Amino acid sequence: MTIEEQALLLSGDGWWATHGVERLGLPPIALSDGPHGLRKVRRNDSAGAEGSVPSTCFPTASALAATWNVDLLREVGAALGREAQAVDVQVLLGPGINIKRSPLGGRNFEYFSEDPVLAGRAAAAYIEGVQGEGVGTSLKHFAVNSQEDERMATSSDLDLRTLHEIYLPAFEIAVTEARPWTIMSSYNLVNGTYASENAYLLTDVLRRDWGFDGLVVSDWGGINDRVAGVAAGNDLEMPGSGDYNRKKIIAAVEEGRLSKPALARAATEVAALILRAVAGRRPDATFDVEAHHALARRAGAEAIVLLKNDDHVLPIASDKQVALIGAFATTPRYQGAGSSMVNPTQSSNAADELAAIVGDARLSYASGYDAEGETTDALVAEAVQRAEGADLAVIFAGLPDSYESEGFDRRSIDMPPGHVRLIEAVSARQPNVVVVLLNGSAVSMPWASRVKGIVEAWLGGQAGGGAIADVLTGRANPSGKLAETFPASLEQTPTFPNFPGRAGHAVYGEGVFVGYRYYDAKRIEPLFPFGFGLSYTQFAYEAIRTSTMRFDADRDGAVTVEVDVRNIGKVAGKEVVQLYAHERAPVVARPVNELRAFKKVALEPGEQKTVRFTLSRRDFAYYDAAQEAWAVRTGTFEVRAGGSSRDLPLVAAIDVSAAQTRTKPLSRRSLVGEFKRVPGGEALYVELVRALGFGALLSTDDEASMTPDEIVAIRKARMATFAFIDDMPAIKVCAFSHGALSEARLDAMLELARKGLAI
Structure with missing residues (x-):
């Protein structure tokens, strides 16, 4: 290729396509927003004001992560891949994998978890599903993209240990296990350097250490200095900037400020992506709209987390009269706002779906509040009247679109005052109240002690109404677990009061103590802990075994851990078996427990299964910033198994040995x-x-x-x-x-x- 042709490839053609090189028979390819549904914009020269083609709106990432079911994530990914093929899209922009540093993050609904292992495993499965259909993914946003406020101008300032232990491992797992076709660089700076021109991240870590062999694309409008970005390893600029940055690239090569090999390397990555995408095209592809809607319903039900169920108020008994309270029952919020907003193929609501299951005669309804969550005396009075005339009141509440979205961070974790007032008024007059929450991230619940049931339904996608109905009636046994800690108040959170960062800097002062790691270290009792979720049955953790009591981290390949779990209830259900590592006497400050593995298992009443996990050297390591390497210290570790980060009844000890770690050379300034x-x-x-x-x-x-x-x-x-x-x-x-x-x-x-x- 000529220098001009190479430079042409490094910028998109409009908003959603790459340039081709007609002389060489290299065609353009299409990219499209995701990640929980395909947002194929109707016009390439538009950001999307004209709308997008219909596609299945699956539950958002915060919900999908709550399933803790990688097989289900793979199914959803495959469905998204089929839909992309059907509308001639070659790269789906997702999944989003950034760590939820604070519940105030405006885009938390689009990310998986506060824990890198859960986020990484979920992303890897999703990527395998999509790419198995011949469509590429774009793992985003690389890296340390934790806030929406001033996201294009704020530097995420953190130490190397925190970077490598918390904010990079999810990307590493997804890259090394699933091989995404592309990585999307983030808007923000990292320690003073824009992510789109950060050679340490894009070249040293991503390509050298992890072996990534794909393309790096900028977030839309995420380029700062295009020439510096090319040199650092950011290959494709999106959306296209015409000849504005192209001229800069050509001039830099001609003047020797950008090497020809650096330009050729970037152009080669774009050409390779195009050839790969063309080879994967399926011109006659279609998808089954109803089958994908059914999958969305199944995924939505498995994502639902039963947070409280006093007196077995759920599932709804067949002889009960039920009052449905809250506008979300008929006009639900089922997806987030921003670039991931999908035009659904169809939609459902809980009121209609419940009526289809139990019949209209058993249901009554009161709206309770308006679209912004505001209420009036009359609306509250009507809701109380409906509740008093029923055996059970199910209140639908949560967060309106204006409370969480891409582009801004939340100011509090409170729900609208109208929602809270409605719950308090109804629960004062009706003893049997269940609250169903529709929200993308954690909310405070000052009313939690006044109600018997709490159901976290998240943003459940276009089939979320049916998913809720299935769980409330017992057609589906809830098996979701929280992928993020729910704090009792904002003041409890690790980043309070310093989130979001302002004036160009976000200081990650909490270090590695993010999410449950912080609550454990500070011995704070959250509202609901990480990994928590109830079921309509009960599970007993009966035994734990390890393949060895002594593990040489330098010589032994792995240690196997077996956990026996039994369904001791009366109905079939699924349990998420979680395995955490704990170092008894760490040399450096380490979290009390760290998730190392998990598996979801289905159990019939009385059935017992053995779940096997394999742990390696890395599972016992911490990142030694002085040596820029993972280090293991000789000592005793415990592997702890159970149903949540705060419920780990099984413990086994392993004596871990390791050679002396490489030590930083002494200097005059050494202590x-x-x-x-x-x-x-x-x-x-x-x-x-x-x-x-x-x-x-x-x-x-x-x-x-x-x-x-x-x-x-x-x-x-x-x-x-x-x-x-x-x-x-x-x-x-x-x-x-x-x-x-x-x-x-x-x-x-x-x-x-x-x-x-x-x-």
Whole structure:
């Protein structure tokens, strides 16, 4: 290709297509928004104001993650792939995989979880499903895209350990296991450098460390410096910018500011994507609209989380009169707002679907509030009257579109005051109240103790009404589990009061303590913990076994963990068996428990199954930022199994061993205490202490002739002295010793230490 042709490929043609190169027979291909449904915009030169073609609106990512069912995610992905083929779309822009740092994140409905393992496994299954149909995916938004406010101008500022332990692993799992065709870079900066021109992320981590061999596309309008982006590894700019950035690329190559190999590499990635997409095209593809709607209903039901069910108020008994309260019962909110908004093939609501199951005669209805969640005395009075005339009141509440959307972050986790007022008024007059929530992320529930049942139905997609009806009537046994912690108040959350970041910076001060990791470390009782969800049956965790009690992280490939779980209830159900790792005496601050594996199993009444997990070295590791590598410390770990992050009845201990981790070379600025912690540095530590005049304190031989009080006193003195010495930079010993330790001798000591390191 000519330089001009290569540069042409690096920018889209309009909003939703790539450029082709007619001379070479290279055609354009189409990209389309996702991720929970295909948003094929009718005009390529438009952002979507003219609407999109009809497609199945599946439950949003927050709901799909709550299924904890990777097989189901794969099914949904395959359905999306078939629909993309049917309308000639070659790349679906999804899934969204960013970690939910705060429940205030405006786009949380579009992301899977606060935990990277759950998010990564869900994304990998989704990608396998879509790409199995010959359609590419675009894993997004890479990386550390946690807020919507000022998203194009804010730097996510965080340390390397937090980056690698929390915000990158989900991407790593999806990339290494499912091989997405493309990765979408995010709008934000990461530690001061735009993600779209961040060579550390796009080249060092993504391509070198993870072996990614696909294309990196910008988020729409996410390019800052196009030339810098190409050099860093951002291949395709979307939407197209005409010849604006193309001229800059050509000029940079001609002037030597951008190398020809860098341009060729990016152009090759675009050409390879086009050829791959063309090879996967199925011109005669169609999809079964009704079958996909049925799949959406099944996925919606499995996503529903039963949060409370006092006195077995659910499922609804066959002889009960039911009052349906709340406009969401007839006009539900079933998807999020923004670029993922789908034009559904059809839609359902809970009122109609319940009527189809139990009959109109058993139901009454009151709207309770308007589209924005506002209510009046008259609407409340009508709702109370309907509730008093029934055996059970089911109140539909949650968040209107204006409360959460792409483009802005939430200001609180409260529901509209009208919804809260309605719940409080009805529950004061009707003892049997169930609240069904339609929302994309966590909400506060000051009324939770006043109602008998709480059903988290999320944004359940176009078949969400039927899914809710199936769960309320017992046609489907709820099996969803929370993929994010529900706090009792905003003040409980890890990022309060510093989310979202302002003035160009979002400081990730909570570090690795995100979500349940924070609540566990601070011993805070949330409203509902991560991984929690009830069922119409009960499960017993009976035994846990490991293939070994001693695991050499450097030599042994893996350790197998087996968990026995039994359905001790009277109806069939599904349980999510969750496995967490806990280090008993960590050298560095680590979360109390970290999810390492999970599996959803179906059990008939009385049935017992053994669930097997395989753990590797990485499952016991933390990220050592000083060495920029994963490290394992010798010590005892516990593997804990159960039904939520706060319900882990089974525990097995494993003694993990590992060789001395590579240590950062000592320098003049290294602390004195660091010398005794590296091979070859122990003798040098003694020399530093003696130069300071405290060599006598290194020996405890004199304690044999001391009284108990004298021993206590000398030990206190040693403790205070060494606390001061060990935290002193080595270069300061020269001045503190009045030159007894020269700078030349210190440099010689450092060279000796470097030669003695086990690198």
